[in-house]
Amino acid sequence: MNSPIRRLSAIAAALFFCLLVSSSWIQFAAAKKINDLPDNRRTLLASYNRERGSILVGGEAIARSVATDGELKWDRRYPMAQLYSHVTGYYSYVYGAGGGIEGAENELLSGRSDKLFYRRVSDLLTGKDPVGASLELTINPAAQTAADRGLGTQRGAVVALDPKTGAILAMVSHPAYDPAELSSHDIGAVEKAWPRLLKDEGDPLINRSIAGDLYPPGSTFKLVTAAAALESGTYTQNSTVPGPATLQLPGVAAPLANHDRAPCGPNDKTTLIHALEISCNTAFASLGMQLGAEALREQAGKFGFGQTLTVPMRATASSVPANMNEPNTAQAAIGQYDVRTTPLQMAMVAAAIGNGGEVMKPYLVRRVLGSQLQTIDEATPERLSEAVSTSTARQLTTMMKDVVTSGTGTAAQIAGVDVAGKTGTAQHAKGAAPHAWFVSFAPAADPKVAVAVVVEDGGNAGSEASGGAVAGPIAKSVMEAVLNS
Amino acid sequence: MSVVTSLRPRRGRNVELLLLLFAVAIITLAYATVEASAHGAWPANLATQVGGVLAIAVVFHLVLRWTASYADPLLLPIATLLNGLGLVMIHRLDIAKGNELGEGMALRQLTWSALGVAIAIGVLLWLRDHRTLRRYTFLAGTAGVVLLLLPLFPFIGREINGARIWIGLGPFSFQPGEIAKIVLAVFFAGYLVRTRDVLSIAGPRVLGMQFPRGRDLGPILLMWAVSLAVLFWQKDLGSALLFFGLFVAMLYVATERVGWIAIGLLLAAGGAVIAFRLFGHVQTRVLLWLHTFSPEAVAQSDQLAKGLMGMASGGLLGTGLGQGRPYITYFAESDFIIASFGEELGLVGLMAILILYVLLAERGFRIAVGVRDGFGKLLAAGLAFSLTLQCFVVVGGVTRVIPLTGLTMPFLSSGGSSLLANWTLVALLLRISDQARQPVLDTADSGPIPAAVGGR
Numbered sequence: 001m002n003s004p005i006r007r008l009s010a011i012a013a014a015l016f017f018c019l020l021v022s023s024s025w026i027q028f029a030a031a032k033k034i035n036d037l038p039d040n041r042r043t044l045l046a047s048y049n050r051e052r053g054s055i056l057v058g059g060e061a062i063a064r065s066v067a068t069d070g071e072l073k074w075d076r077r078y079p080m081a082q083l084y085s086h087v088t089g090y091y092s093y094v095y096g097a098g099g100g101i102e103g104a105e106n107e108l109l110s111g112r113s114d115k116l117f118y119r120r121v122s123d124l125l126t127g128k129d130p131v132g133a134s135l136e137l138t139i140n141p142a143a144q145t146a147a148d149r150g151l152g153t154q155r156g157a158v159v160a161l162d163p164k165t166g167a168i169l170a171m172v173s174h175p176a177y178d179p180a181e182l183s184s185h186d187i188g189a190v191e192k193a194w195p196r197l198l199k200d201e202g203d204p205l206i207n208r209s210i211a212g213d214l215y216p217p218g219s220t221f222k223l224v225t226a227a228a229a230l231e232s233g234t235y236t237q238n239s240t241v242p243g244p245a246t247l248q249l250p251g252v253a254a255p256l257a258n259h260d261r262a263p264c265g266p267n268d269k270t271t272l273i274h275a276l277e278i279s280c281n282t283a284f285a286s287l288g289m290q291l292g293a294e295a296l297r298e299q300a301g302k303f304g305f306g307q308t309l310t311v312p313m314r315a316t317a318s319s320v321p322a323n324m325n326e327p328n329t330a331q332a333a334i335g336q337y338d339v340r341t342t343p344l345q346m347a348m349v350a351a352a353i354g355n356g357g358e359v360m361k362p363y364l365v366r367r368v369l370g371s372q373l374q375t376i377d378e379a380t381p382e383r384l385s386e387a388v389s390t391s392t393a394r395q396l397t398t399m400m401k402d403v404v405t406s407g408t409g410t411a412a413q414i415a416g417v418d419v420a421g422k423t424g425t426a427q428h429a430k431g432a433a434p435h436a437w438f439v440s441f442a443p444a445a446d447p448k449v450a451v452a453v454v455v456e457d458g459g460n461a462g463s464e465a466s467g468g469a470v471a472g473p474i475a476k477s478v479m480e481a482v483l484n485s
Numbered sequence: 486m487s488v489v490t491s492l493r494p495r496r497g498r499n500v501e502l503l504l505l506l507f508a509v510a511i512i513t514l515a516y517a518t519v520e521a522s523a524h525g526a527w528p529a530n531l532a533t534q535v536g537g538v539l540a541i542a543v544v545f546h547l548v549l550r551w552t553a554s555y556a557d558p559l560l561l562p563i564a565t566l567l568n569g570l571g572l573v574m575i576h577r578l579d580i581a582k583g584n585e586l587g588e589g590m591a592l593r594q595l596t597w598s599a600l601g602v603a604i605a606i607g608v609l610l611w612l613r614d615h616r617t618l619r620r621y622t623f624l625a626g627t628a629g630v631v632l633l634l635l636p637l638f639p640f641i642g643r644e645i646n647g648a649r650i651w652i653g654l655g656p657f658s659f660q661p662g663e664i665a666k667i668v669l670a671v672f673f674a675g676y677l678v679r680t681r682d683v684l685s686i687a688g689p690r691v692l693g694m695q696f697p698r699g700r701d702l703g704p705i706l707l708m709w710a711v712s713l714a715v716l717f718w719q720k721d722l723g724s725a726l727l728f729f730g731l732f733v734a735m736l737y738v739a740t741e742r743v744g745w746i747a748i749g750l751l752l753a754a755g756g757a758v759i760a761f762r763l764f765g766h767v768q769t770r771v772l773l774w775l776h777t778f779s780p781e782a783v784a785q786s787d788q789l790a791k792g793l794m795g796m797a798s799g800g801l802l803g804t805g806l807g808q809g810r811p812y813i814t815y816f817a818e819s820d821f822i823i824a825s826f827g828e829e830l831g832l833v834g835l836m837a838i839l840i841l842y843v844l845l846a847e848r849g850f851r852i853a854v855g856v857r858d859g860f861g862k863l864l865a866a867g868l869a870f871s872l873t874l875q876c877f878v879v880v881g882g883v884t885r886v887i888p889l890t891g892l893t894m895p896f897l898s899s900g901g902s903s904l905l906a907n908w909t910l911v912a913l914l915l916r917i918s919d920q921a922r923q924p925v926l927d928t929a930d931s932g933p934i935p936a937a938v939g940g941r
Contacts, residue, residue: 002854004738005866009850011734012873016843019877020836022884026796027832034797037778041791042798042810 038096048072048093053109053132053369055088055101058141063088063102068185076183082176083148086207087139087364089313090182094190099179099205101135101364104312108133108368115368115377131371138167138366138379143449146481147172150474154459156435157208157343160478163351163441163450165381166360168311169482170451171344173212177204208454210315214340215454218426219279219467220437221335223349223396226276226284228291228299230392235272235287237395243270247282249327256285256330259425276399277407279423281334288333293324296332302387303349304359305341311362318345335426347452349387350439353400354420354447357393359384401444409438411472414480418444421475423467433458438471442479449482451475494924497558498550504562505546509539512569515806519577522807528586538569541602548606552613553919557852560918563845564911567896568598568904570838573806574818574825575899581812590818590899597901601908608912615917619860622675629669632661633711633728637718650721650891662724663893663906666731666871667913673732674863677739680704681859685740696744705745708732709752713759720766723878723890729753730874735867739859767888774888788815789889792824796835796884803831818899820891824883839880842895846873849914855921865917868910 026034035043051074055063062084065074076091078084089100097106107113111132140160147158151174160170181193197205206212229235243264246255264270264280275283288296300306300320309315318341324332331337344362352359361382368377388396400420403409409421424437436458441450453474458465513535520528528534542565549556572594579589586592612618618625635652636642643651650662677684688698712729715721733749760767769785776782777790791814799809811817811825818825827835849869853862875892882889893903895910 001738001741001859001862001866004741005850005853005862008734008738008866008870009847012846012850012870013843015873015877015881016839016846018886019839019880019884022881022886023796023827023835023839024832026793026884027799027827027835028801031797031800034794037794039783040794040798041813042794045810046798 044093044096045072047110047112048074050074050111051131052076052091053111053134055109056134056136056369057084057087057139057144060141062137063091063179070185072185075185076180078179078183081178081180083144084139085176085179085204086173086209087137087144087171088179090179092182092190092194093185094187095182095194100207100313101137102179104310104314105135105365108135133376134369134373135365136367136369137364138162138169139171139364140169140482140485142481142485143170143478144172146170146477147453147474148174148176150453150477151455152460154455154470155202155208155457156453156455156459156471158451158453158474158478159209159343159347160449160451160482161347161351161360161362163355163447164360166351166362166384167366167379167381168344168362168364169449170478171207171209171364173206173208175200175202175204207313209343210311210313211342212316214316214318214342215435215437215456216426216428217335217339217341217346218424218435218437219281219335220346220349220422220424220439220452221339221341222276222279222284222333223353223400223422223439224300224303225288225291225296225333226272226399227303227353227388227392227396228295229272229287230395231299231388232291232295237271237273237399239272240269241272241275241283242268242286243275243280243283244268245282247285247330249285249330251325252327256281256334258282273399273402276422277402279403279408284333285330288329289326291333293322293329293332296320296329297322299387300339302359302385303352304345304384304387307384309344309362311344311364313364315344315362316342318342335424343452343454345452346437346439346454347450348384350420350422350441350452351447351450352387353393353396354441354444354450355393356390357386357388359387397444400440404440408466408468409440409472411468412438412440412476412479414442414476414483417442417479417483419476419479420444420447421472423472425465425467433461433463433465436461436465436470437467438475440475440479442483449479451478453478494555494922496554497556497922498546498554501549501558501561502543502546504558505542505565506539508562508566508569509535509542511566512538512573515570515573516576518805519573519580519807522805523577523580541599545602545606548609549915552609553915555919555922556915557848557918557922559844559848560911560915563841563848564896564908567838567841567845568601570826571822571894571897571899572598574811574822574829574897577807577829578812578818578825580807593901594899594904597904598908600901601904604905605908605912605915608909609916612913612916615861615864615913615920616858618671618864619675619678622672622679625668625675626672629665629672630711632665632668633715633724635661650719650724660893660900660902662721663900663902664909666727666875667868667906667910669728670731670735670864670867670871673735674860674867676704677735677863678859681739684736684745685742688744694744694747695742696748697740697742702748705732705736705748705752709756713756716756716760716767717764720764721891722760722767722770722888723882723892725756726753726878726890727871727874727892729756731867731871734870734874735863738853738866739863770888770890774885777885788821789883789885791815792817792821792883793885795821795824796827799828799831799835801832803827803829803834805829819893820879820889820898821883822894822897822899823880826897838897839876842872842876846870846876848918852914852918852921856917857920857925861917861920865914865921868914872907872910 052065054061068075089102091097091102097103109132147170157173245263246257297320305318308317321338361384404419404421408423419442421440426435436455439452441447453471576591641652712725716725736745809828853865881887895907
């Protein structure tokens with residue numbers, strides 16, 4: 001019986017060998033993957049053992065960790081509460097890190113990032129308590145406050161960019177919420193706050209400036225159509241274009257009309273520059289059909305439509321539908337039909353025009369700082385694409401200046417500064433008041449700031465709203481805040 | 486049979502004592518680490534507590550010197566070390582729940598450990614020759630079946646966490662399946678020694694493998710049916726696998742026919758398919774096994790996921806005893822104690838523990854090879870393999886080699902029945918090893934061998 005016993009003992013050894021392999025797999029090979037699983041309570045608890053880095057704006061912390069005596073050794077505080085809710089996001093024991101920089105840069109803030117490897121090793125050797133990295137943001141506090149005040153109780157979003165670098169100067173989404181409600185160590189209160197915020201019909205947890213349901217851009221999209229026309233080479237700002245009171249679309253019963261149901265110029269004709277100034281629907285709709293769906297899509301793509309950006313939060317890609325027929329193309333050319341965009345994308349369109357046609361990649365983190373606030377990493381501006389030529393950009397700037405000096409955007413005028421802008425009043429549902437849009441940059445010749453503002457359902461003005469009247473003043477105050485600081 | 490040399494045979498008792506001291510030292514260190522991390526200081530009465538554990542171990546050692554002086558010197562230190570480490574981890578989990586020594590599970594485990602050692606000593610004193618057990622072959626068989634069926638009886642049977650494998654007497658609950666494992670090993674050994682000649686008669690040859698005759702399939706089919714019954718009525722996948730695997734392995738050792746293993750694997754595969762088709766709880770287990778982290782699986786149970794997360798957080802070197810969070814996983818002190826060790830001692834510590842089991846099992850097989858009678862060979866091999874299989878089912882379940890089933894980790898897991906059974910198992914192996922390692926002349930002096938069957 002000895003040989004089967006020996007063979008059985010070999011089988012036993014093989015069984016144990018399986019166990020050694022499987023435990024090595026879990027504790028070594030797959031350990032990082034398992035540790036990074038979203039609902040891993042141990043990783044989350046471990047992150048409370050280490051001081052989490054601060055999030056800084058203009059030298060002040062908008063999120064910081066304070067030592068406590070509880071089981072969770074650090075408490076996350078948000079001194080400005082609602083003002084930065086969609087920038088910081090939340091850091092919750094129950095629901096994890098999310099909603100903004102807290103989620104997108106969790107690895108850096110918690111100190112787990114590979115970028116901090118050498119620092120971790122030196123901390124280990126010197127016996128210092130390891131600390132997460134702090135992040136200095138590009139936000140301009142004055143612009144952020146102006147945007148927040150401007151929106152007030154209205155729903156909507158504001159994004160301001162530095163056109164030359166892509167740095168995000170303001171990012172506001174209303175309604176906001178207080179991240180402290182989710183970061184509290186009072187688990188019961190947090191578990192009550194979360195479903196309340198989720199169910200709130202204002203969707204306060206959604207950052208409307210980069211995500212959410214996506215807005216129709218309305219007439220602000222005429223900038224893209226105008227850009228496509230100028231880039232085609234057959235048009236200049238002074239080209240004559242048709243501008244009747246209504247435009248019959250092939251195969252569609254209801255004609256497309258101007259908002260005042262009047263022609264845009266004598267003999268149902270107008271110039272491109274005047275069409276943009278008064279936001280002439282029929283002119284851009286026929287221009288869109290003339291250029292074709294593909295030209296529109298291509299131009300939009302050059303401005304960044306169709307790209308999912310990380311700023312470092314994930315920004316939903318804006319879109320122009322493919323395979324549009326003629327009437328759809330006409331609608332799309334004036335920012336209706338199924339064209340969908342984020343305020344960030346429209347700010348990028350304005351910024352690109354102001355920046356001589358170059359689209360800069362938007363970013364929110366200026367510097368990564370170590371525990372002694374020494375710089376570990378610094379953002380370098382990156383070019384995303386060239387949307388239009390310099391001459392097209394120059395012509396579009398002139399056209400947008402006209403919009404503000406004598407067109408639909410006079411509300412955004414700033415004394416002593418040339419402002420270039422475009423209004424939008426986007427229909428989005430039958431019977432609902434239109435979304436009010438305004439995109440602009442200033443100073444027109446050498447822009448320091450580009451802004452996109454959207455106010456949902458016309459805001460306080462309701463169905464009487466127009467982009468210029470409702471969103472224009474908000475854009476103006478944000479631009480002023482940047483120019484004065 | 487080997488020729489006896491004139492050298493004085495090595496009994497290994499001094500080695501055993503040295504290893505025992507070493508084992509108690511490791512346990513002491515582990516215990517002190519846990520206390521230090523929980524309270525910032527070593528326990529005040531450390532010397533008394535360690536002295537108590539050491540006393541129990543040394544008493545066992547002295548009993549071996551007296552009644553089984555040739556017994557294998559590795560078994561007792563390994564069992565002591567595993568039992569002690571389990572105690573430390575259970576105490577550590579007690580602390581996490583706010584219980585100090587004397588109010589939690591650790592005290593109960595300590596009591597059961599002492600009782601287990603006492604029973605093991607009792608077995609060694611009562612059973613001076615393992616071959617005596619052959620007389621009780623059919624008594625053991627009956628007892629095994631009764632023990633297996635006990636939880637199904639009304640009034641005393643209890644269903645805990647979906648498995649009806651417990652009996653309750655007043656405040657005590659007991660898992661008779663653990664004891665059944667040993668009693669059945671005795672029964673299989675006694676039965677197979679008698680029938681091995683018949684069962685190894687060659688039948689048809691298929692695919693180059695010699696299969697047994699069709700008329701001899703009765704016992705294995707019966708065992709298969711019993712295992713399926715355990716699975717069906719007690720919802721206990723682990724025990725079913727353990728009993729059937731044990732029987733097939735011992736059948737193979739007795740007959741030396743690989744065909745039996747092939748038949749066993751086929752029957753097991755068939756049983757698995759039937760179980761998967763018929764029983765919802767088996768399907769759930771398979772889902773949890775294959776898609777542990779998927780939302781559907783986590784909605785059923787996140788125990789396995791949490792155990793794996795614990796092991797992963799331990800990494801190579803572990804968080805250190807008392808520094809991790811094993812208490813996040815349910816049953817961290819019993820079914821998932823191996824994950825708790827993985828978390829706090831790391832892959833290195835977990836491997837060391839697994840190697841201890843490998844040593845324990847391989848010593849068992851070595852004893853089986855060394856002992857001269859067929860019954861002893863079968864019994865030692867069976868006990869060693871049941872230990873292996875149990876480790877494989879438990880650790881394999883926790884580390885996703887196979888679906889998770891509810892068995893306890895020998896010596897480590899919290900649970901009285903498991904401790905009693907495994908200390909008895911070690912006592913039997915010690916008793917058999919005493920004869921296996923004894924020079925032949927000594928056994929010849931010790932009287933006639935009852936119905937000895939020579940080894941091949």
